[in-house]
Amino acid sequence: xxxxxxxxxxxxxxxxxxxxxxxxxxxxxxxxxxxxxxxxxxxxxxxxxxxxxxxxxxxxxxxxxxxxxxxxxxxxxxxxxxxxxxxxxxxxxxxxxxxxxxxxxxxxxxxxxxxxxxxxxxxxxxxxxxxxxxxxxxxxxxxxxxxxxxxxxxxxxxxxxxxxxxxxxxxxxxxxxxxxxxxxxxxxxxxxxxxxxxxxxxxxxxxxxxxxxxxxxxxxxxxxxxxxxxxxxxxxxxxxxxxxxxxxxxxxxxxxxxxxxxxxxxxxxxxxxxxxxxx
Amino acid sequence: xxxxxxxxxxxxxxxxxxxxxxxxxxxxxxxxxxxxxxxxxxxxxxxxxxxxxxxxxxxxxxxxxxxxxxxxxxxxxxxxxxxxxxxxxxxxxxxxxxxxxxxxxxxxxxxxxxxxxxxxxxxxxxxxxxxxxxxxxxxxxxxxxxxxxxxxxxxxxxxxxxxxxxxxxxxxxxxxxxxxxxxxxxxxxxxxxxxxxxxxxxxxxxxxxxxxxxxxxxxxxxxxxxxxxxxxxxxxxxxxxxxxxxxxxxxxxxxxxxxxxxxxxxxxxxxxxxxxxxxxxxxxxxxxxxxxxxxxxxxxxxxxxxxxxxxxxxxxxxxxxxxxxx
Numbered sequence: 001x002x003x004x005x006x007x008x009x010x011x012x013x014x015x016x017x018x019x020x021x022x023x024x025x026x027x028x029x030x031x032x033x034x035x036x037x038x039x040x041x042x043x044x045x046x047x048x049x050x051x052x053x054x055x056x057x058x059x060x061x062x063x064x065x066x067x068x069x070x071x072x073x074x075x076x077x078x079x080x081x082x083x084x085x086x087x088x089x090x091x092x093x094x095x096x097x098x099x100x101x102x103x104x105x106x107x108x109x110x111x112x113x114x115x116x117x118x119x120x121x122x123x124x125x126x127x128x129x130x131x132x133x134x135x136x137x138x139x140x141x142x143x144x145x146x147x148x149x150x151x152x153x154x155x156x157x158x159x160x161x162x163x164x165x166x167x168x169x170x171x172x173x174x175x176x177x178x179x180x181x182x183x184x185x186x187x188x189x190x191x192x193x194x195x196x197x198x199x200x201x202x203x204x205x206x207x208x209x210x211x212x213x214x215x216x217x218x219x220x221x222x223x224x225x226x227x228x229x230x231x232x233x234x235x236x237x238x239x240x241x242x243x244x245x246x247x248x249x250x251x252x253x254x255x256x257x258x259x260x261x262x263x264x265x266x267x268x269x270x271x272x273x274x275x276x277x278x279x
Numbered sequence: 280x281x282x283x284x285x286x287x288x289x290x291x292x293x294x295x296x297x298x299x300x301x302x303x304x305x306x307x308x309x310x311x312x313x314x315x316x317x318x319x320x321x322x323x324x325x326x327x328x329x330x331x332x333x334x335x336x337x338x339x340x341x342x343x344x345x346x347x348x349x350x351x352x353x354x355x356x357x358x359x360x361x362x363x364x365x366x367x368x369x370x371x372x373x374x375x376x377x378x379x380x381x382x383x384x385x386x387x388x389x390x391x392x393x394x395x396x397x398x399x400x401x402x403x404x405x406x407x408x409x410x411x412x413x414x415x416x417x418x419x420x421x422x423x424x425x426x427x428x429x430x431x432x433x434x435x436x437x438x439x440x441x442x443x444x445x446x447x448x449x450x451x452x453x454x455x456x457x458x459x460x461x462x463x464x465x466x467x468x469x470x471x472x473x474x475x476x477x478x479x480x481x482x483x484x485x486x487x488x489x490x491x492x493x494x495x496x497x498x499x500x501x502x503x504x505x506x507x508x509x510x511x512x513x514x515x516x517x518x519x520x521x522x523x524x525x526x527x528x529x530x531x532x533x534x535x536x537x538x539x540x541x542x543x544x545x546x547x548x549x550x551x552x553x554x555x556x557x558x559x560x561x562x563x564x565x566x567x568x569x570x571x572x573x574x575x576x577x578x579x580x581x582x583x584x585x586x587x588x589x590x591x592x593x594x595x596x597x598x599x600x601x602x603x604x605x
Contacts, residue, residue, distance in 0.1 A: 007497055014499035018393060021385025025473060026403055028466045029410040032421050039424075088316035096313050105317050108324045114520070114588030115581060116527020118554045119331065122577050126330035146323060153320075179309030207414025210529040210554065214561055234416045238530060241420050249424075256417045263412055 033260070040257025043250040054220045054236075060247050064255050066222045066231040071262075073224065074137050074216055074232060075206045078144035083198055086149050087187075090156020090194070095182055097157075109150040120147045121211035128215070135217035137230035143211040148201035155197020159190035192277035199270035203263045209234035233259045335578050338571030346575055352540035352551075354560070359572035361579055363540040367457065367550035368580070371532065372525040374461025374546070375468055380518060382465075383472030388502060390473070391480040411470035419531035422463045427454035427535055430462070435547055450545035455537035458546040463531050468521040475520060475595075479513030480506060512594055519591030527584050529554035553580040 043049060048063040055062035089109075093102050124143030129135055163186050171181035187194070209232075212218075217229040218239065233255045240252035332339070338346065342359060349360020386407075390400055431454030438448045438458075483506050491501040507514075537549025538559050551559075557573045564570045 007500070011497035011499040014502065015393075015395070018385045018389045019396070021382045022389040022399075022403060024382050025386040025469055026406050028469070029406045029413075031425075032410075032413060032418065035421055035425055036417060085316060085319065088313060089320055092313035092317045096310065097317070101314070101317055105320055108320060110592055111585060111588065112324075114523050114584060114591075116529065116554055116584055118527065118529045118557060119327075119577060119581050122334065122574060123327050123330045126333050127326065130334065146327070149320065149323075177303075178306045180305070182309070203412065207412075207416070209414070209416040210558055213558055234414060234530075237416045237420055238534070241423055241534065252420060256420050259414055260417055263414060264409075267412055 036253065036256050036260055039250075039253035041254075043254025044257055046250075046254075049251070049254055053222050054248075054251070057243060057245055057248065062247070062251070064231075064233065064236050064251060064258075066220060067233045067236040067255060068258070069222060069224060070137065070216065070219070070230040070232040071206055071234070071259075073226065074140045074212070074230060075144065075202055077138065077141035077226060078148060078205055079198070079202050081141060081145035082148040082152055082201065085145075086152025086198075086201075087156050087194060089149075089153040090160060091182060091187070093153065093157040094160035095178075095186070105153075109153055112146070112150045113154075116210075117147060117208050118210040118213075120144070121214050124211060124215040132227075135215060135229040137216050137223070137226040137228065140212050140216035140230070140232070141226065143215050144205040144208065147208065147211060148205050151201035151204065152194075152197050155200070156190075156194045159193025159197070160186055162193070163189045192274045195277075196270045196274050199266050199273070203266040203270075206266070207234060207259060207263050209238050233262075331574070331578055331581055335571050335574035337567040338575040339578075341568055342572070342575070346572075347579070350542060352556075354564075354569055357566065357568050359569070359575075361553070361576055363542050364551045364553045364556050364576055365579065366542045367460075367536065367555075368526055368552040368583075370457050370546070370550070371460040371464055371536070371552055372522055374458060375464030375525045376518060376522060378462065378465035379468050379472050379521060383469050383517075383521075384476055384514065386469075386473045387476035387480055388506075391477045392498075392502065392506070407470050407473050410466070411474075415467065415528060415531045418463060418467060419534035422459065422531060423534045426462065427459055430454045430459045434458075439547070446544040447546050450543075450547045452547040453537065453549065455535055456545075456547050456549045457536070460532045460536040460550070460552070461546070463535055464525045464528055467528055467531060468525050471524055472517055472521045475517035476510075476514050479510045479517060479595075482513070483509045512597060516591045516595035519587055519594065523584050523587045523591060526587065527554060527580060529558050533558045553577075553583075 046061070048061055050063060050068070051065055052061070052063035053066045054064065089105065093105060096102070097105065120143040123146060124139040128139030128142055132139075167185055167189060168181055171185045172178065176184075212232050212235055216232055216235065218235040219229045219231045223230050236255045237252045237259065240248040240255070243249070338359065342349070346359065346361050347365070348362060349358070350362045351358045351360050352363055353359070386403075390404060431452055435448075435452030435454070435458065439450075439452065442448045487505050487509065488501060491505045492498075496504070532552050533555035536552060536555055538551055538555060539549040540551045540556070541548065543550075553576050556576055560573060561570075564573055
């Protein structure tokens with residue numbers, strides 16, 4: 001054992017390093033948000049940003065309406081596909097899944113969670129784009145639906161498992177069949193967790209770029225038909241960042257600000273909803 | 280009560296027979312639907328695996344396993360090998376972990392252990408959650424315009440000035456390359472590293488901590504000889520899960536790595552990673568073999584990440600089951 005003074009000094013040093021680490025970890029968040037805000041605001045305030053499609057390269061002005069519609073539609077359709085299925089699998093895991101099948105499903109879901117997002121793009125590309133022979137918003141929605149699935153089903157399972165068994169037993173004792181107990185007692189009691197999981201999954205999907213590269217592909221024309229190629233905010237950011245036109249670069253920053261705001265709003269909505277339900 | 284004469288009467292049915300049958304039928308239907316949903320995810324998983332391989336087939340049949348060890352990536356002569364991309368993926372992920380591991384562990388210790396500045400815990404946890412939620416393309420945009428000039432003008436010259444005797448920090452710095460990509464990845468895996476390590480450290484039994492402090496150990500000594508040894512397996516799992524995330528990160532890396540298929544010792548040099556080749560060259564890929572080579576890289580990437588993730592899950596699972604058993 002070394003001298004007490006040395007030990008005290010080492011203790012101080014380690015304490016200082018720990019504070020240093022946490023400060024360094026917090027810096028990127030602040031810097032990132034600050035730059036996105038400062039660089040994105042002017043572009044967002046230019047007329048036409050929310051109401052116009054992009055103009056051809058080199059022509060000043062233009063907006064990202066195509067991408068706003070695209071992101072909402074792609075994520076919307078994806079959620080319509082993923083939510084019912086994810087919730088149902090979550091119900092299965094919690095109510096029927098304490099067996100080999102349940103463990104297999106959990107394992108697959110965990111593997112999906114760890115996969116790089118670009119892999120989901122390849123899935124959408126092979127399953128939809130190659131069979132229909134053209135890029136489409138629908139293929140992006142399907143790719144994102146599979147990406148969202150594990151988040152939703154795990155959130156649903158976790159929420160349902162937390163519902164006390166006495167509630168289930170009370171329902172069954174009153175003569176209700178198991179499916180009604182599940183759908184009318186257990187699921188409503190766990191709704192907060194299910195909705196939170198769904199919102200977090202949607203927020204994550206809205207921010208994804210890699211899966212859209214070979215599915216939605218991008219489209220500068222305003223397109224609402226899900227069977228056609230479609231733009232998205234994340235694609236606008238990625239493509240516009242790399243072109244040498246200042247107005248398009250400004251649009252990239254503004255689209256980034258809009259996307260961050262969208263994701264943050266979804267996250268905050270989830271928190272508020274949970275708080276309201278818990279009261 | 281005369282037991283001998285009393286007839287055993289069945290209790291009256293709670294509901295009419297027809298209704299009871301309907302109840303049971305309803306349960307059957309619901310059970311079938313639930314099992315069907317579970318079967319569907321198994322089906323999706325199988326289709327997923329097949330879907331990864333199908334577009335890669337032209338390249339798999341052309342290059343075979345030699346794809347893994349070939350250094351050529353030449354679209355003009357349609358000769359493709361994965362080695363430069365594998366190298367870039369491993370190097371950038373290694374840089375990310377070298378940066379994110381100590382910082383993340385320190386931050387996790389602060390959030391789980393430290394009794395000082397308690398009021399900062401809430402806001403800091405929130406900030407780290409926020410960082411996890413920022414889309415990777417936004418991080419990429421920021422890195423492309425803000426971080427690359429900073430690396431080119433300040434960080435890289437400083438490193439080559441102080442550590443330039445190492446081959447790692449030699450060569451001209453453009454700002455785009457392995458080092459910048461590694462820094463971006465470090466930022467992106469920090470939230471996972473911090474959140475997982477914090478939970479693992481919190482799971483260390485309080486009694487162990489108090490026993491160590493009661494024996495006269497300082498906080499630093501308690502961390503070093505009690506908490507870290509106990510949490511070691513769980514922290515390894517956290518590192519591996521961070522690694523899994525770093526390996527597959529696509530867009531932000533594509534925007535700063537310089538996109539050149541080369542293997543060099545200098546961290547300042549431009550490179551490529553598995554996902555960034557796919558993202559960058561997909562639109563310009565012509566011909567089945569070229570396109571197939573991109574998707575072959577996708578197969579390689581998925582295999583590597585699955586291996587890393589399964590290893591991580593096993594470690595974390597072993598840790599939590601040991602912690603609850605002990």
